[in-house]
Amino acid sequence: MAGNYFPRLIFISVFIFKLLITIVNGADIFLEWNVAINTTVHPFSEEQPVITINGMFPGPLINATTNDVIHVNVFNNIDEPLLFTWNGIEQRLNSWQDGVSGTNCPIQPGKNWTYEFQAKDQIGTFIYFPSINFLKAGGGFGPIRVNNRPVIKIPFPKPEAEFDLLIGDWYLKSYEEIRSLISNNSTANDSSPVKILMNGKGSYFDNDSRVFESFTVTKGKTYWFRISNVGTAWSVNFRIQNHRMVLVETEGSYVNQMALDSLDVHVGQSYSVLVTADQEEQDYYIVAAPKQINATGTSTLIGVAVLRYGNSVIPPRGALPPGPDPFDIQFSVNQAKSIRWNLTAGAARPNPQGSFNVSNVTLSQSFILQSSVVEINGEFRYTINNVSYVTPETPLKLADAFANGGNGVYVLDKFPTNSSNVEAVNGVFVASGIHHGWIELVLKSDLDIIHTWHLDGYSFFVVG
């Protein structure tokens, strides 16, 4: 008799154990990606190479839930080294897998390598993209969602559907050509973007565009748009004709909800907005207009997609919805400053996400980081504190792990902490951070463009 019960007990305890593991650690997601150059998916009539993942441009959605572990086996079938970064995913599992120059080795052409990272204690809207050698200008980017665990409610009624919307500037020349132009003269006029894509598609108004993006909605329902700027240079103002949107999340934090007519999205940023289809049943324009650029009317510099009411037979009409003056920097600054964490919204853990208190910290280090363009050895280089970073052949983490002190791969603690009269150089500088210390970074810019920073691997807190 006992023999009948014993196996069942084991089965039940294994089952419970597995259930616990699943709840605490999340699930494993296994993905296999073939990254290749495709010459048929070009968004405009001009032929140009586009970097696709499993034939897709943009790449496939990574749809994860808090604490899931994601395994991406990447096959590099393009003709040069390739490195992916998982922007916004804090790399707590393997800090060196965040895929920026200096931490990982790029995957060599014809080879494959498997990234493993965990969306530990995170929720939100993020993106991945190729992080080296300007490859991002040719594609290879895609959306990442980190959903709430089922036991933790989202801080708004469940929308009818979710849409990922990747917006980015685009060039008609190939990314190789633009890379070479910028490398020879970073201020060359003919190395500027000329289009804006929405999910890899050109504008509704652009005769040169092969296809435009559209989203189908049902009157009365509310939709979740996850918007990211995957471009290389341009900030955009995003707006939908006749519709307001409610901002609910940014960069992995739920925010105090606020209604907006338009939203500025800078390179690398991600936002979630809710849009309710509460207008007459027809089609409406969805606009992404470049900042700092004079694009009027139906200029082909403006990205235009369509919000389509399911039963509508009426195409979008009227002028494009007006936005703020693209040269009004204060609009952008004020909007960003008005965004607040929702300190009572549960997110990754059942306790409120605002459980940090950084009101009184003692700074252990301070860096004033000034970006500019200078000439070094006859070449124009973007610099920070007059240093232009050179990608070393050995990744920094590897040099650190196998030769304490880097063995000449990098220069330790000589990086100028500010830009007071240091001569411009190309170099590999590493600054030590003090463990458990608070580091203050002051970002300054001399450039006449909007300069976006990618602060990788950590989540940062903007204090000023």
Ligand SMILES: *[C@@H]1O[C@H](CO)[C@@H](O)[C@H](O)[C@H]1NC(C)=O
């Ligand atoms: C993403 O995952 C969530 C949670 O498992 C699921 O409910 C949803 O349908 C998935 N969405 C897509 C587009 O796969």
Ligand SMILES: *[C@@H]1O[C@H](CO)[C@@H](O)[C@H](O)[C@H]1NC(C)=O
């Ligand atoms: C390369 O892909 C093969 C086949 O899927 C897999 O078995 C192997 O582990 C991968 N190699 C790396 C380094 O990820």
Ligand SMILES: *[C@@H]1O[C@H](CO)[C@@H](O)[C@H](O)[C@H]1NC(C)=O
């Ligand atoms: C913050 O989140 C809570 C909890 O989900 C929600 O009820 C509340 O409306 C949110 N507050 C704002 C200002 O968005």
Ligand SMILES: *[C@@H]1O[C@H](CO)[C@@H](O)[C@H](O)[C@H]1NC(C)=O
């Ligand atoms: C940029 O400079 C490199 C090296 O001097 C040269 O090979 C390349 O043709 C130049 N590219 C352009 C677009 O001028």
Ligand SMILES: *[C@@H]1O[C@H](CO)[C@@H](O)[C@H](O)[C@H]1NC(C)=O
């Ligand atoms: C770089 O490009 C700018 C703008 O096109 C031009 O004014 C400048 O002369 C160029 N510099 C070099 C060194 O070619």
Ligand SMILES: *[C@@H]1O[C@H](CO)[C@@H](O)[C@H](O)[C@H]1NC(C)=O
């Ligand atoms: C696009 O085509 C339409 C219809 O042929 C024409 O009226 C319009 O001027 C064209 N626009 C551009 C920018 O060429």
Ligand SMILES: *[C@@H]1O[C@H](CO)[C@@H](O)[C@H](O)[C@H]1NC(C)=O
């Ligand atoms: C933008 O273009 C309009 C119309 O051509 C012109 O009146 C205005 O001065 C321009 N603004 C800037 C900042 O270039």
Ligand SMILES: *[C@@H]1O[C@H](CO)[C@@H](O)[C@H](O)[C@H]1NC(C)=O
């Ligand atoms: C944060 O810390 C400060 C200083 O210790 C304290 O005055 C404040 O009440 C704390 N705030 C919260 C939300 O705990």
Ligand SMILES: *[C@@H]1O[C@H](CO)[C@@H](O)[C@H](O)[C@H]1NC(C)=O
């Ligand atoms: C802030 O920190 C300093 C130094 O640790 C301490 O002397 C001071 O009392 C703290 N202030 C508050 C408001 O907690």
Ligand SMILES: *[C@@H]1O[C@H](CO)[C@@H](O)[C@H](O)[C@H]1NC(C)=O
């Ligand atoms: C700038 O760096 C120099 C040299 O390290 C240092 O003496 C000076 O105090 C720094 N200035 C500021 C404002 O941090």
Ligand SMILES: *[C@@H]1O[C@H](CO)[C@@H](O)[C@H](O)[C@H]1NC(C)=O
């Ligand atoms: C940067 O380097 C240039 C060229 O070496 C030099 O003229 C300039 O003074 C330096 N600027 C700063 C802010 O250090």
